[in-house]
Amino acid sequence: FPVTGRRVRMPTLLPLWRATRTTGKQCGLTATGDYQPSLRSPWLAASDMFINKYRRKLNKIFGGTIIQYSPPRSGSTLVYNILRDLFPGKYIKKRHSYESNDSKFPMVVTYRHPLDCIASSIQRYELIPTDEVINQQISEFEENGIWDILEIKDNPSVLMLRYEEFARDFNVIFNELEIFFGIKISHQKRRSLSGRYNINNVEKIIASMDSFSEYDKITHWHGKHISAYKGSSYYYKEFFTDSQIRYLEYVYNKFFQEFNYI
Numbered sequence: 001f002p003v004t005g006r007r008v009r010m011p012t013l014l015p016l017w018r019a020t021r022t023t024g025k026q027c028g029l030t031a032t033g034d035y036q037p038s039l040r041s042p043w044l045a046a047s048d049m050f051i052n053k054y055r056r057k058l059n060k061i062f063g064g065t066i067i068q069y070s071p072p073r074s075g076s077t078l079v080y081n082i083l084r085d086l087f088p089g090k091y092i093k094k095r096h097s098y099e100s101n102d103s104k105f106p107m108v109v110t111y112r113h114p115l116d117c118i119a120s121s122i123q124r125y126e127l128i129p130t131d132e133v134i135n136q137q138i139s140e141f142e143e144n145g146i147w148d149i150l151e152i153k154d155n156p157s158v159l160m161l162r163y164e165e166f167a168r169d170f171n172v173i174f175n176e177l178e179i180f181f182g183i184k185i186s187h188q189k190r191r192s193l194s195g196r197y198n199i200n201n202v203e204k205i206i207a208s209m210d211s212f213s214e215y216d217k218i219t220h221w222h223g224k225h226i227s228a229y230k231g232s233s234y235y236y237k238e239f240f241t242d243s244q245i246r247y248l249e250y251v252y253n254k255f256f257q258e259f260n261y262i
Helices: 042-062 076-086 100-104 114-124 131-143 148-152 171-181 187-196 199-206 242-251 253-258
Strands: 065-069 091-095 107-111 158-162
Touching (some): 065 076, 076 107, 076 171, 076 187, 114 242, 148 253, 171 187
Parallel strands (some): 065 091, 107 158
């Protein structure tokens, strides 16, 4: 909640967002600029940390929540961090499963060719793509909601972002967010975020992390976040055998049809 001097203004009980994507209507959320680190005393800085902690809790209660839900290895962490930067006063909930209560909030979903997702996931665990490992990954992705997006993809409260379209062009993300949330993202802000989260900078951030189990609790970047293929699309053709590809295409046939990956 906003803080001015020593006076604290409680947030409104009115919902901050209405689930709609129809022309002429906007969500009403406002993006803000970069916040510079506090130059005030350590005591006031500590006070700000305390206030921010409870602001996040109140945001969840009073409607200041944005859900970032995606299957693993589909560019979700990139989009999550962009949302954090654009909406610093909102609670951005990142997860790999869909819950019925999520329909109350705006949701941003990323999706990617399932075989690339599986290949990337195997690499993060530093495993060899045996048939057994592939089946383990299929089960893991089912547990992490890969099929849920088929049920919600046409929901007006959901923004769907295709990995193959935004991975090499962050303006795709910015343009879609502008439409969905009814905001304006300046050219300066676009350049700043694109530079901050390009693949080379992310590699520097995770360089000190030795394994996937090591991660930053705020940004969710973790060790082995970037595969040897540098986030390329359709590299599964080089990673799996022909028989493995045929098997995975059979498993994910419905996904291919729904998202035109055929």
